[in-house]
Amino acid sequence: MVIVVGSGAGGAAAARYLAEAGCDVLIIERGPALSGKDAGSSYANVDAGVRLMRTFCLGGTTMVSGGNALRCLEDELLDCGIDLSSHFAAIEKELAVAPLPDHLIGEGTRRLITAAEKSGYPVHPMPKFINPDLCCMDGRCAFGCPSDARWSALRFLRQAEADGAVIRTGTVVDDVILSHGEAAGVRSGSKVFRDDMIILAAGALETPRLLQNLSLPTTPLFADTFVSIGGLLSGIGMNMDVPMGAYIPFEGGILLPHYSRTLQALLGNKGFEAGQQDIIGMMVKIRDDDCGSVGSEIRKDVTVQDAERLIQGSAYAASILTNAGADPASLVSAPLRGSHPCGTARIGISVDTELQTAVPGLYVTDASVLPKAPGAPPILTILALARHAAEKMVT
Template sequence: MEKVLVVGSGAGGATVAKDLAEKGMDVTIFEKGNWINAAKAYQCYDNMDVGVELLKATCVGGTTLVTAGNAVRTCQKEFKNIGINIDHELLEVERELNVNTLPDSHIGEGTRNIVEAASNLGLKMEKMPKFIDPLKCIPCGQCFLGCPRHAKWSALSYLEEAENSGVKILSNTSVEKIITKNGVVQGVKTDEKEYYSDMVVLSAGAIETPRILVRSGLNAGEQLFVDTFITVGGILKDIKFNKEVSTNSLWKGIDFILTPHYTSTTAEMLKTTGYGANDILGMMVMIKDDRSGMVTETGVVKENTAHDVGLLTEGSAVAGAILETAGVDTSTIVSTPARGAHPGGTAAIGEVVDTNLETEINGLYVADASVFPSSPGSPPVLTIMALAKRLAKYLSEN
């Protein structure tokens, strides 16, 4: 039985581990973080100030525990252009996660106001596809903190299936480097011991994966993107938008998207108005940012380029017009500082890995957003999982 070590338990790691175990392989997952109840996932945020604030979580299941449950297809055309077709795998993921839009009963007043206002401006917003079970979901605005009712899919579901198929999960275990011999993978070295295997799949995310690669003698970590975003918001009394399902509709611009979004940062910025969280209506502007960042052993740098600033400005203007049409007091509209939600690009296909996601080290693969050729500018979970499924098929067949 072939032995595979998977580093990281988020969208990519959980998927490849589950699928390989179902094919009869001996799989062990290494996870730097702890096991935690999904409802308390907010305790695992370990955000970084890298020029923009980079939002991420370290725990078993990774950042999937604190996503908004958004299920959009991203970079499908870009991958096809470099010879990678994931159409079938995307369909598989969508079936397994029961991806669908939520019923009208789960669309709050704030989101309805935004959709209607956008329509009045000639902008047609669509419902956001979600991996959320409407029968379990009682809208509460907690999606980004960890779902208290377990209505939202997270990698914990796949990890449970993986364990049932014999996968071993070692939490609180950091992988330091890859063990190699004559250019062939032999296993991994953690902070405590060495583990040996036939193959290794790195799915530690676009910050930690390149660090492990560099410590193992490969070049990685350059051309980081983060899907830079800001939230534009203002006062609309008693709207109670903060209690709604997060980011429940979508408008696609050129290289940016707009979606209804509440953040406590806006509430903090507007606290001097005398209004509170129940009185804020907001929209997220997320852009396809340039691959202008870098990950090193000791730090991360990602600053906005002139192109990034231009996209954020354009998106903010559209969001502001929609909010004004929706009834927001224009004298109260503010914009949060730039943040990043989806780091990637630091071990890109054609630069660090080939089209089978294999590095120069024979038997060492990468299955996370590190391999993306460009910023998706929208949630990448489905695409990461589709790539991981494609990799699992390749490894089991070869």
């Protein structure tokens, strides 16, 4: 049997492919099983200087993602000795990855695309794993998908179950058990689950703690720190747009069309009365420095270089927003957040190119293994890495 700790992108993918190959798989998840429409209740964010976003539920943060499917860090991983090209292609085909059709591009997003292109910015359609025939265009992808139009890890988990995998929710793994220096199981309170192959996929804020308990090396934290910026544009209705329908790369990261609820109160504080339908916004997401740490406390700071990247990206976003019709006097920015905690068990330090640690039989398949901050949504890359690792485990 293989024990998989965590059921987000990396855990679900590893479980699915191993079960498909005939392995007995036990998936252990600390959170509950929730429907798509209720997934927003699973947020368990951490105030760590930068507010770090995560969820505790079956399916992990795939339950509240924007459905974005970029090939992040493909070249960087190739430099590490991992060629994911075939895995990317297979997953893109299975998930029917494609840009949104024109009728799902909302007016706010369309205006931002037009304004950016007129200003000479390179605008690209965002590849998505969203079924356009099911999309309800409620603009609430980050709080769960009530129509199941967006792919989530639940689909891989159900496929794993169909191949015999067992899922156990509401179970927190406290420690990995070793026997003669090799993986032998996990402990949850007084319960012990035994097997000689353990996959840690509990997320970049929990996986390193389990490694530290074994005195294994861990690495500093990235988080793809971002800021939401927006302003007043009456009746634009961007709150109903499918989020992030396009992306604009810049030197320090990426700009994305993005509506955030937090902007409404900030506009009010500035003296602008705005309903949710009156706000147009963008996200500035950077490839941040690895100045975070996970231990008894979690910390994520902002370096001078990070601040410069955020300032540069925010200036670009403000220009695009103004050219799209936002009142320049109304522009506000939300507190810093980090939507992609990663890098705390990096390839080449904590794991090898097969994602195995120095402990035989102990693997990591979540965002912890990423060698650099992606500066963009990493779900597709995590899926590809987990598929790569599962293939190596089987062979």
